[in-house]
Amino acid sequence: MSVLDIRDLQTHFFTDDGVVKAVDGVSFSLDAGEVLGLVGESGSGKSVTGFSILRLVDPPGRVVGGEILFHGQDLAQLSNREMRSLRGNRIAMIFQDPMMTLNPVLRIETQMVEAVRAHERISHAAARDRAITTLAKVGIPSPAERLAAYPHQFSGGMRQRVAIAIALLNGPELIVADEPTTALDVTIQSQILAEVQELARETGTALIWITHDLAVVAGLADKISVMYAGRIVESGPTDQVLAAPQHPYTAGLLGSIPGHGRRGERLTQIPGMAPSMSRLPAGCAFAPRCDLASEMCRSTAPMVTETGAGQGYRCHHPNAAQKVAT
Template sequence: MSLLSVRDLTVKFAMRDNTVTALDNISFDLAKGERLGIVGESGAGKSITGFALMNLLNRPGFIDNGKILFEGEDIANMSDAQMRGIRGNRMAMIFQDPMVTLNPVLTIGQQMVETLMAHRKLSKAEAEQIAVVKLREVYIPSPEERLAQYPHELSGGMRQRIIIAMALLLDPELIIADEPTTALDVTIQADIMELLLELCQSNKVGLILITHDLGVVSQMTERTLVMYAGKIIEAGRTREIINDPQHPYTQGLINALPQQTKPGMRLKQIPGNMPSLTAIPAGCPFSPRCEYVRDHCRTTRPEPVQYAHVEVACHEVNRLHRDNSEEQSA
């Protein structure tokens, strides 16, 4: 049985005049201990997916359809009281900005101890001991002293390490990390990602990594979902997607990486922008930006098909693959 099984998940937002679809019928599985990447530009639906999986959507957002099976339990329609036994305990989430996650008026120790005592029958002394162990696991120096400090007294990298320690406090089976290094300096980002990978591997914790950075995904994950306008448009083993992308959008994301451009040359970019939720095209949502577009792309939504070791939602994948093969052989 999968650790997590998402089936036909649809998330909508109730607007003043109509309802818009933020996630459109997405499905995927996550095995125990597996690391999955979810990538795409801003507005693709990545973070909404994470919030939906944690059942943290607030009005006007709501789950309109589908199932989220966590170890066989459908958590999509659970009450807040039911979710308290799962959220933080068996599933944890790391958010983009640690200063938003941490309470500025409570010490690190107070926040960690309260979390432990809310879910476990522990004394304060026992909870503090566990907190120190977790801080030591994320390589925080002098962890006993950190318990008495407030978030503003720590550096950005230190705060993010504490967030990771808090996510691991209750030994969850799944961590959802939403752009966990966005607020950090570039020099610290690699250290944090390496730490997160090490902890997930050593504790056999499942990981869903939400990011716009395919370079990070290639180093961190085993499988990848590429999202566009609320749809999964390519899915498969990360190595297959990075080395041989099938969807034009995925190809565009990879071509836009700095290492794909020669020094001194302009970075490549995908023309146009992600469509807004109120103006998603009728056919393939990527059709206005796609150089391979045909008339039927503008009118008919492509369904995912198995192609070259991945699932891809593209009408022109056969022609695209043939054209690329001819270019390489020329």
């Protein structure tokens, strides 16, 4: 049985301008120790997907359909109290801004010890020892001494490491990481990516890594799901999707990565902007920005097509999409 099985997830926001279908029929599964890269531009629905899994979507948004199966149990059907017992314990989230996790007026020791004792009957000393061990795992030097520090006394990279450590404290079976390295410099980012990947393999934790950058997940994720306008437009094993993208949006994201094309060539630019989620065009949502779009694309939304090798896509012209990538 999969650790996580998302089936036709739908999360809508009910606004004065109409219903915004932020997540519209998203499906994927994740096994123990597996890393999924959830990729897309800002506003594609990837972060809302992560918040929906942990039931953290605030009004006027709510999950209106689908199943969120965690070890076969539908999280959408649990009470608020049952969800609180899971969050930070068996399921954890790493936010883009570590200060969403860390309380600026409490020492790191207080925050980490409370995170352990909220879910487990354990002494303060034992919880402190676990905090020290976990800080060491994520590369915090002199972890016992740093427990006495406040969040503002850490650099941005160190604060994010502490946030990751808090997520790992209780040995969760699933972690949702929402662009946790976006604000960090490249050197720190690569260190954290390597550490997170190693920790996932060592502990068997399933990981969803949400990002806008395909280059980040290329060396991290076992499989990729590319989101656009609230839907997954392509998914499959990482190497397979990157080598032979079936959707022109995936090809466009790849073409915009420095070093992906031939030396001296200009980077590919995806024309236009992502559509308003409250006013999506008829047919394929990517059609207005796609050089390959036909009348069929503008009038008929493509269904999911499976390649037979674990790769799926929503596109009427998949063969042409591969040519775009090359």
